[in-house]
Amino acid sequence: MTVEKEEPEATVEPRVGPVPQGDPEFHPYHHPAAGWGAAKSVTHFLVREKALVDGPRAIMKMNHENTGFDCPGCAWPDDTKGLHLDICENGIKHVTWEMTSKRVGREFFAAHTVTELAEWSDYDLEDQGRLTEPMVYDPESDRYAPISWKDAFELVGRTLRALDDPNKAAFYTSGRLGNEATFLYQLMARELGTNNLPDCSNMCHEASGRALQAALGTGKGTVDLKDWETADALFIFGVNAASNAPRMLTALSEAYHRGAQIVHVNPLVEAAATKTIVPHDFLDMALYKTTKTSTLNLQPRIGGDMALLRGMAKAILEQSVTDPKALDQEFIERHTQGFEEYRALCEGTPWEEIEHQSGLSREDVLDAARVYEEADRSIVCWCLGLTQHEHGVDTVREIVNLLLLRGNLGREGAGPSPVRGHSNVQGNRTCGIDHRPTTEFLDRLGEVCEIDPPREHGLDTVGTIKAMHDGDVTVFVGMGGNFALAAPDTPYTYAALQKCELTVQVSTKLNRSHIVHGDAALILPCLGRTEKDHQRRGVQSTSVEDSMSMVHLSLGMKRPASKHLLSEPAIVAGMARAALPDSATPWEWYIEDYDRIRDTMAKALDGFEDFNRRVRLPLGFRIKQPARELIFLTPSGRAEFSSAPLPDVVPEPGMLALGTMRSHDQWNTTIYSDNDRYRGIKNLRTLVFMNRADMRERGIDDMAPVDITSTARDGSQRFLSGYLAVPYDIPRGCAAGYMPEMNVLCALADYSTQSDQPIMKHVKVTIVPSTASAPPPAD
Numbered sequence: 001m002t003v004e005k006e007e008p009e010a011t012v013e014p015r016v017g018p019v020p021q022g023d024p025e026f027h028p029y030h031h032p033a034a035g036w037g038a039a040k041s042v043t044h045f046l047v048r049e050k051a052l053v054d055g056p057r058a059i060m061k062m063n064h065e066n067t068g069f070d071c072p073g074c075a076w077p078d079d080t081k082g083l084h085l086d087i088c089e090n091g092i093k094h095v096t097w098e099m100t101s102k103r104v105g106r107e108f109f110a111a112h113t114v115t116e117l118a119e120w121s122d123y124d125l126e127d128q129g130r131l132t133e134p135m136v137y138d139p140e141s142d143r144y145a146p147i148s149w150k151d152a153f154e155l156v157g158r159t160l161r162a163l164d165d166p167n168k169a170a171f172y173t174s175g176r177l178g179n180e181a182t183f184l185y186q187l188m189a190r191e192l193g194t195n196n197l198p199d200c201s202n203m204c205h206e207a208s209g210r211a212l213q214a215a216l217g218t219g220k221g222t223v224d225l226k227d228w229e230t231a232d233a234l235f236i237f238g239v240n241a242a243s244n245a246p247r248m249l250t251a252l253s254e255a256y257h258r259g260a261q262i263v264h265v266n267p268l269v270e271a272a273a274t275k276t277i278v279p280h281d282f283l284d285m286a287l288y289k290t291t292k293t294s295t296l297n298l299q300p301r302i303g304g305d306m307a308l309l310r311g312m313a314k315a316i317l318e319q320s321v322t323d324p325k326a327l328d329q330e331f332i333e334r335h336t337q338g339f340e341e342y343r344a345l346c347e348g349t350p351w352e353e354i355e356h357q358s359g360l361s362r363e364d365v366l367d368a369a370r371v372y373e374e375a376d377r378s379i380v381c382w383c384l385g386l387t388q389h390e391h392g393v394d395t396v397r398e399i400v401n402l403l404l405l406r407g408n409l410g411r412e413g414a415g416p417s418p419v420r421g422h423s424n425v426q427g428n429r430t431c432g433i434d435h436r437p438t439t440e441f442l443d444r445l446g447e448v449c450e451i452d453p454p455r456e457h458g459l460d461t462v463g464t465i466k467a468m469h470d471g472d473v474t475v476f477v478g479m480g481g482n483f484a485l486a487a488p489d490t491p492y493t494y495a496a497l498q499k500c501e502l503t504v505q506v507s508t509k510l511n512r513s514h515i516v517h518g519d520a521a522l523i524l525p526c527l528g529r530t531e532k533d534h535q536r537r538g539v540q541s542t543s544v545e546d547s548m549s550m551v552h553l554s555l556g557m558k559r560p561a562s563k564h565l566l567s568e569p570a571i572v573a574g575m576a577r578a579a580l581p582d583s584a585t586p587w588e589w590y591i592e593d594y595d596r597i598r599d600t601m602a603k604a605l606d607g608f609e610d611f612n613r614r615v616r617l618p619l620g621f622r623i624k625q626p627a628r629e630l631i632f633l634t635p636s637g638r639a640e641f642s643s644a645p646l647p648d649v650v651p652e653p654g655m656l657a658l659g660t661m662r663s664h665d666q667w668n669t670t671i672y673s674d675n676d677r678y679r680g681i682k683n684l685r686t687l688v689f690m691n692r693a694d695m696r697e698r699g700i701d702d703m704a705p706v707d708i709t710s711t712a713r714d715g716s717q718r719f720l721s722g723y724l725a726v727p728y729d730i731p732r733g734c735a736a737g738y739m740p741e742m743n744v745l746c747a748l749a750d751y752s753t754q755s756d757q758p759i760m761k762h763v764k765v766t767i768v769p770s771t772a773s774a775p776p777p778a779d
């Protein structure tokens with residue numbers, strides 16, 4: 001891949017994934033999701049990571065009732081019925097990736113300059129294995145050199161103490177971080193005096209949180225797995241579940257067996273919208289018995305979901321004229337606000353506009369509405385396909401509107417159900433990672449922890465990048481993640497990080513964010529979730545919260561990858577003490593026994609009363625959801641309908657709307673292979689999925705190289721060239737390809753005005769046959 005830039009500010013890596021194992025291939029996939037394809041892929045992966053013995057042993061310990069560790073993969077909840085093998089292909093890969101026997105020690109860093117490593121692919125960087133000791137960048141030799149923990153903390157402390165304004169530091173969190181470390185991390189930032197707490201959810205579900213907060217007074221979904229087990233209809237919007245929340249397949253196949261309706265709404269028919277073999281059902285595996293996981297698939301245009309939802313609401317309202325039971329009148333009267341205005345809005349939206357904006361026919365919309373109307377209990381679930389848009393907040397609110405019409409809230413089997421990303425991203429927010437904290441949260445934190453927290457709102461991810469670029473933030477601390485590659489506008493983000501005085505990355509593996517660094521730079525290696533965390537008063541466990549608000553303990557059981565690793569809470573405490581030498585917070589005392597952190601959290605955080613006891617219950621505990629009890633902490637004290645106009649999402653003539661997404665074989669910025677099994681792709685990541693008619697119109701042959709140009713709101717353009725066009729079942733006017741490569745096309749300034757989320761699913765592009773001397777097509 002070659003990347004052209006208007007301003008050559010920073011180098012962009014040539015390749016993210018591994019070296020392809022052969023020519024690019026595309027053969028549509030017709031097998032069931034999970035099943036034997038997954039089993040084969042897992043075995044291959046265990047062998048490659050040299051974890052054939054430890055891997056399976058660890059996997060048997062995963063997701064057990066408080067005696068194992070929580071899967072560090074996605075945030076899908078654990079099975080509540082005591083099923084101890086609720087695991088998936090990608091969870092196994094993810095655990096194995098952490099448990100690799102490969103190591104990247106001081107000899108490696110002595111042998112390679114950072115300038116040399118900058119030329120390596122991201123895959124090769126991570127493939128060096130686990131980091132083993134703290135390293136500091138030495139500008140003279142252009143290498144990372146060993147540093148003691150004490151000196152590393154002192155470097156952080158010294159730099160933070162010297163800042164004339166604490167808001168010149170930003171503290172990023174990737175959603176892996178356990179609750180206890182999270183609490184200490186935000187406490188450190190606020191004791192220092194800043195709310196600059198950008199996190200990965202600023203790129204992920206910020207829109208969901210804001211929409212649910214405004215509509216229902218709680219920023220989370222209200223349903224749990226039991227509700228999934230009793231719903232009559234499940235509407236699954238904008239998620240590639242077979243790859244990104246694979247354990248949902250179990251819920252979908254169970255739902256199908258009991259006769260529930262399952263509607264998938266996605267421009268692509270993803271593997272979860274077809275059929276599955278439940279991987280832990282050994283009999284099904286042996287008999288190759290597949291279960292359907294869908295009863296209706298709708299393929300709207302990218303960004304067309306809100307129009308579909310409005311159309312469904314319009315159909316229900318039309319139906320209610322002759323059949324009053326189509327609406328739950330009593331629920332609407334007792335619990336909601338704004339219904340009349342919403343009704344008028346739906347009535348005033350012509351069907352032609354709904355069809356045009358959704359890209360669906362009126363019949364399709366009516367089909368979906370009929371399923372909704374005939375179901376007594378409906379759940380609407382969604383992920384990034386809905387949130388990473390300009391109108392993400394409005395769309396999620398439209399989901400709530402639809403649910404409210406039939407009282408699908410506060411009762412079993414019904415409600416909104418966002419699928420969160422990282423395994424503890426929801427817990428991070430609950431435990432204080434929020435650049436816009438409420439006054440109540442700060443008041444209580446200040447009182448319990450005896451600090452004076454800053455009141456001014458802080459910076460989110462986009463804000464932090466801009467501030468680093470402008471010199472307003474000069475110290476960047478990353479608690480996990482791979483900020484350089486995950487964030488939009490890659491060259492701009494690189495330049496922003498490189499302008500920092502100090503960058504600190506707390507990580508398990510080498511990644512791009514260590515290579516793209518500030519004047520001074522630290523790599524601080526930490527324990528992974530699978531590893532035993534020994535502290536003064538014994539082995540410690542940490543807690544996490546899943547997508548459905550269940551909080552439970554996670555206990556590592558493996559010998560740490562190196563004896564020099566520290567736990568994340570210990571690293572936070574070390575940095576905090578160095579930065580705040582006179583702090584009255586008992587940082588060291590907290591680390592001796594995480595129960596002590598939990599005791600403070602119990603006092604400081606809403607819903608964490610009696611934390612230490614409740615978290616030790618067999619399945620942990622569920623954080624109270626007021627909206628679930630029909631208590632709405634909104635200004636009106638009711639659930640609020642929204643009445644937002646339908647956005648225009650139809651691309652201008654000649655343009656396409658491009659969605660960036662994950663392949664099956666990747667974890668965000670970590671790429672396991674160049675394959676995307678369920679989409680039929682082998683040995684290729686530099687691709688763009690297109691409708692064949694759109695390809696022909698542009699003179700593009702199947703698998704031919706193309707150039708992609710994005711146009712930002714400010715008119716600036718970004719390019720990728722030599723990508724191969726894959727003819728795919730995707731609506732006309734739409735295209736799709738992989739993150740993080742395609743972050744090069746996302747302008748930093750193009751974030752949603754509703755959620756501040758970067759627009760990663762509706763990038764405006766033109767695609768033409770490649771003019772560069774690209775390799776010939778594979779077939």
Ligand SMILES: Nc1nc2c(c(=O)[nH]1)N[C@H]1C(S)=C(S)[C@@H](COP(=O)(O)OP(=O)(O)OC[C@H]3O[C@@H](n4cnc5c(=O)[nH]c(N)nc54)[C@H](O)[C@@H]3O)O[C@H]1N2
Nearest residue numbers: 090238239240244302303383384385421422661662667668
């Ligand atoms: N194995 C694995 N699991 C993961 C991750 C991973 O990288 N690998 N990442 C984790 C994280 S952090 C997150 S946030 C989640 C992400 O989980 P997903 O939301 O599944 O992530 P994406 O790969 O971005 O896929 C987006 C889906 O939305 C669809 N889509 C795109 N545009 C639209 C649209 O306008 N409307 C609709 N209805 N659909 C649309 C795409 O076709 C695709 O199916 O997964 C988590 N789980």
Ligand SMILES: Nc1nc2c(c(=O)[nH]1)N[C@H]1C(S)=C(S)[C@@H](COP(=O)(O)OP(=O)(O)OC[C@H]3O[C@@H](n4cnc5c(=O)[nH]c(N)nc54)[C@H](O)[C@@H]3O)O[C@H]1N2
Nearest residue numbers: 174200204480481482486506507508509511660668669739
């Ligand atoms: N174009 C585009 N861009 C996107 C998205 C998109 O859909 N399209 N999705 C966005 C989303 S939803 C997200 S969540 C972000 C992801 O952004 P991040 O969360 O920042 O990225 P990850 O790739 O998940 O981070 C991987 C790194 O985490 C470190 N790590 C792994 N385990 C641990 C651990 O236990 N502790 C610590 N401290 N470090 C660990 C490893 O060093 C690894 O290299 O990307 C966003 N970027």
Ligand SMILES: [Mo]
Nearest residue numbers: 200204421422
């Ligand atoms: Mo995410």
